Amino acid sequence: MESSIGCSNLPILFFSVLEGYKLIGAGLATIGLTGAGIGAGIIFGAFVMGTARNPSLRAELFTISIIGFALTEAIALFSMMMAFLILFG
Numbered sequence: 001m002e003s004s005i006g007c008s009n010l011p012i013l014f015f016s017v018l019e020g021y022k023l024i025g026a027g028l029a030t031i032g033l034t035g036a037g038i039g040a041g042i043i044f045g046a047f048v049m050g051t052a053r054n055p056s057l058r059a060e061l062f063t064i065s066i067i068g069f070a071l072t073e074a075i076a077l078f079s080m081m082m083a084f085l086i087l088f089g
Helices: 010-029 031-053 055-088
Strands: none
Touching: 010 031, 010 055, 031 055
């Protein structure tokens, strides 16, 4: 009983399945980019609301919002780095 795949095609089939799994994993790793985009919108939306309520605190709120934006974007860069490591590593 010989399978329809054959022994000679097995390494090619394994390589293509592995490449498919790598693409799926990289796609799942980029879900973090969506969260970073939502987080940046929430941060700057809160900054605008806080500035509208109390304009004298604009400088303090701006500093805090930039720090929050930097931390949010760091998470996005980490998830993009993981996607690239999955694809090309």
